[in-house]
Amino acid sequence: MGDLERELRDLSAWLETPEPPDVTARVRARVHRPTRRWRSLAVAALVALIVAVVPPTRAAIADAVTGLLRFAGVSIATSPAPTLPSATPSPLPAQRAVAPDEAQRLVRFPIRQPATLGPPERVLVADPDETGRYRVVALLYDGGALRVDAFDGRLNLAFHKEVSSPGVAWTHVNGDFAIWVDGPHVLSYVDRAGQVREETARLAASTLIWEEGDVTYRIEGALSRAEAVGIAESLP
Known part of the structure; x- marks a missing residue:
């Protein structure tokens, strides 16, 4: 036993x-x-x-019991028809654009740029603590339609997703488990107090989520699962 x-x-x-x-x-x-x-x-x-x-069974059991799955600092709720955001979302707390080298000084984890994408067009940081260190970094490509988010995974949840079942599937990044959210879904930010910030809700594209060390990563865009995994595995 x-x-x-x-x-x-x-x-x-x-x-x-x-x-x-x-x-x-x-x-x-x-x-x-x-x-x-x-x-x-x-x-x-x-x-x-x-x-x-069969790891997907864990997601199925969790969904059958509570409809809520937690993975790598992201909570995913499945429902027949998630409520879509009705207005332009607010930015994340204290979000601002910075230069890549400044962004690295403002966070507690290394910022890694995917080799397959190269330097980002813009870099955003958000949600600083009392010392001025930021919790989230976003690398934007293709006018913001493709993004790579990284956040400090030691701080519990940072994002909440609402998806239509069965839009969540297991996959792998560098041999470790990852989650693939197939298709548009509602994405909201979870603040440091653990509250879902409804005003930040937006319609997100297909997303790959995985964790390395104390850092959680999201790749979001009009990508196939294989393309997203390829970008993830190109991080140095």
């Missing part, structure tokens, strides 16, 4: 619940009931196999 316990603990991190229930204890208790032992063992083995081998 060791593998199952580990998988259940891992799965609990994907579920948005106020106080995660002690699922492992309940499973262990049921397994030890003699009259149902064979059935419980069979179900437990199947759950452990599916969750461990």
Whole structure:
């Protein structure tokens, strides 16, 4: 039962619940009931196999239970028809354009430019803390239609997405898990207090999300999944 316990603990991190229930204890208790032992063992083995081998199942289970998935500082809510923003979105908190070298001085993480895209047309920083260090950096290309966002992943959530199921799929960047959001979806900023800033809501394009170290990255634009992964894997 060791593998199952580990998988259940891992799965609990994907579920948005106020106080995660002690699922492992309940499973262990049921397994030890003699009259149902064979059935419980069979179900437990199947759950452990599916969750461990097929990562998309984790998203499916999370969606079935709560409709909310958290991954790499981004929360993704699925619904039949997300409410679209009705007005021009507000910029992120204290957002401003800066030169690339200035941007690097203003954040706590290295700013990496994808080799396949080259130098960005514009660089934006947003949401400074009390020391003047910014939380988010955006590299803009193609007039802003293509962007690479990076933010400090140590600060909990930074973005909230609303998508129409089944618009979310698992993929990989450099061998690690990533999430692909296929098609337009609503994107809002989550401030340092954990509140979704509805005034920042905008309609985002297809997006690739992944994490490296303490930094979370987003590539957004009119791209295929393969193109987005190629850009991501070109980061130095």
